[in-house]
Amino acid sequence: MRFEVLGPVRGFRGEREVELGSPQQRLTLAALLLAEGRALTVDQLVDILWADEPPKTGAATVRTYLSRLRAALGEGAIRSAGGGYRCPAPLDVTDFTSALGRARRLPPDQARDLLADALLSWRGEPLSGLPGVWAEGQRARLAELRLSALEARIEADLALxxxxxxxxxxxxxxxxxxxxxxxxxxxxxxxxxxxxxxxxxxxxxxxxxxxxxxxxxxxxxxxxxxxxxxxxxxxxxxPRPRREPPVPRQLPRDLPDFTGRTAYVDDLLGVLRAARRPAPPLVAVSGTGGVGKTALALRVAHELLPDYPDGQLHADLRGTGGDPADPGEVLTSFLYALGVPERRIPEEPQERSAMFRSLLSDRRVLVVLDDAGSAAQVRPLVPAGAGCAVLVTSRCKLPDLGAAHRVELAVLPPDEAVDLLARIAGDERVAAARAAAVRLVALCGHLPLAIRVAGTRMALRSFRTVESTLAELADEHGRLEVLRAGELDVESTFDLSYRALSPAQARAFRLVAARDCDDLPLSSASAVLDLAEPDGEELLESLVDLGLLDSPAPGRYRCHALLKVYARGRAAAVPYEHR
Structure with missing residues (x-):
């Protein structure tokens, strides 16, 4: 049910209008509606209907009106509460008052449009046709509310x-x-x-x-x-000249040595460049740590600069570590970047999200959200305007994100992996030892982060060759120690995912990922875990969703080569009875 009082009192169930009865009966309903969820007693309703001269049968008549209204409106529309009655239903005047409050915190152009839309909900004299002193007083109150909104809209017009x-x-x-x-x-x-x-x-x-x-x-x-x-x-x-809203340019720099990924780039550009669409596209790129999700997202985002002339917003949501970003704080930074003065940014996160959507309703802005840990982090940061778009990266698959275009990023093909090594370490150095380079990137599991570390180590020391680096990586026990250069650290990247696991997930990862085989069927994996197959499948699928296992076919599980090395290290560090 929804109701209107900004004009004749009306009630709707879906699109069908409900017959509300006599003026006195509609007055009873109006009193409950304008109490906005508070309970009114029968005596209070009698006073509202007849003021100083209630009939002796006033209470009985009110109960008759309530009974008829309940029959017309359906079960639950009017509820008994603490000796009184209440009608907690959507009401046009509540929406109108809310819009008036939000407009006070918006810039003039946004406030003007919001108020103009809200004023359209008035359909004439409020509570028209209802008798009595109370109705007259409410009409005066609501008329003043409309005048205040009208003056606020005109004030915005003057400011513009x-x-x-x-x-x-x-x-x-x-x-x-x-x-x-x-x-x-x-x-x-x-x-x-x-x-x-x-x-x-x-x-x-x-x-x-x-x-x-x-x-x-x-x-x-x-x-x-x-x-x-x-x-x-x-x-x-x-009048001051109208100040154009700022155009945020928050994207981090594109990687100059970005290599390959042509099919992925073309796919994402095709989705995010859609000319006509009813809602902003939402793209989620998932994959294991170090596979190059951020690099892909930034390459695509920089390609899209001409398509989103009103700006690009970027936030690192830190979803993998132990200190995830608060969406409310991210919204504050976004609103500030969009030109909202700090004093006008709402305190409530829900209101910040509403202001964010209002500001972007008719703009073309690309929002890039890196390293999301959950759909709950992402939802408040998604604009509603069809001209915008959102590009999310996450190690998780974010199954509850909704209608997103999903891309699961794989490791590099061998040729592209060697090309990336050459772009970082030097074309001549890699060309002189092509066969060794192919083996080197294979030991890196074709993982872009690992290849970047190996190439950076060679670039920093001229005496390091492809062959010497290959020899350093040959020993599995020390491989992750080698794959470390400054802040580029494969083991630390894996640690972020591992530390977020529950004890049961961590044990399953150590036992299954460390197995010396290409992949495991569900039956074997469940036996290793000492679980029934349904329980084993649920646990293994949760690791797939988190990007720590892969499922190449139904009922089969495998792990990236470097994650295998990592899992064996973690297993060795755990007492045998807990492995």
Whole structure:
């Protein structure tokens, strides 16, 4: 059910309007609705319906109205609560008040559009046709709420330099509310900015005369100050030129030695460049640590710069480590980058997310979210505007992310792996030992991070050759020690994923990943884990989702070569009875 009171009181079930009965019965419903979830007693409803002259049968009549309303609206629409009744249903005035509050925190262009849309929900006189003192008081309250929203929308128009467009509307408003000084002040400003200084002065003098004649009062000090500004031609009244919103450019640099991945790049560009679409595309790139997800995302994002001229936002969500980024804090940084002053950024994360969606509703912005740990981290950061797009990377497959275009990134093919090594270590050095380079990248498991470390070690020391580096990697027990160069560290990258595992997942990883075979069938893996096959499958599939195992076919599991080495190291560090 949803209800409307900004006009005749109406109720809808889906798209079908419900018959609400007599004016008194609709007044009963209106009282419950405008209590906005609070309970009203029968006595309070009697006072609302008949004010100072309730009939002796007032309580019984109210209960009859409530019974009929329940029959018309369906079970649960009107609920008993603590000796009273409540109707906690969606209401147009609640949405209107919420929009008015959000608009106060938005820049003028966004606030203006939000308020204009909200004002469309008014369908005439609120609670029209309902009798009584209470209804009259509510009509006055709601009418004041509408006037406040209208003035706020006009204030936004004036801030945007639309003074000429609002003169006619303000003239009509001041005619209906001649003593409302806030509206009179807006009309004076709009006339002055439109080059009609004499008319602006005449508006003020007319108000001053009518107030003196009718009430013996003078205009407020604030309005008198505006009058003085107008007669003196104060430059402060000149509209400021509209400031264009900032265009954030937050992408980290593209890797100059990015190699291969042509099919992946073309696929992602095709999705993210879709010309006509009903919603912003959401792309999730998953894969094991070190496989090159971030590098791929940045290459694609830089290719898309012309497609998203209103900016690119980037955040490292740190989802793999022990200190994941708070989406609320990320939203704060995004809003600040989009030009929202710090004082206007809402305290509540949900309101920040709503402001973020409003700001991007008609812009073309690419949002890149790196290393997401969960769908919950991502959802508040997804804009609603169809002109935007979101590119997410994660070691997890994020199964609960929703309608995302998913890409699972594999290791490099052998030729591309050798090409990457050559671009980092030097083309001539690798070309002179091509066969050794092929074996070297194989020992790296064709993992881009491992190849980058090996190539960087050669680039940093001229005496290191492909053959000497290959010899260093030949010993499995010391291989991960070799694959370390400054902050580039394969073992530390694997550690981030391993430390996030539950004890049961960590044990399963050590036992299954360390097996000396290409892959294991579910039956063998479950036997190793000493579990029934359904339990073993659930545990192994969770490791697949986390990027620590791969499932090349139903019921079969395998592990990347370097993760095997890592798993054996972890198994050796655990007492035998816990392996």
């Amino acid at each position: 330099g639309r003074h000429q467009e609002v003169v006619a509307e303000l003239t009509e408003l001041t005619g209906a509310h001649p003593a409302r000084e806030s509206t009179v002040g807006q009309l004076m400003l709009a006339l002055y900015r439109s080059g009609r200084q004499a008319e602006a002065i005449a508006v003020y003098t007319g108000l001053r005369r009518s107030l003196a004649d009718a009430l013996g009062l003078a205009p407020s000090a604030e309005l008198a100050a505006r009058y003085q500004q107008i007669i003196s031609g104060d430059p402060a009244l000149t």
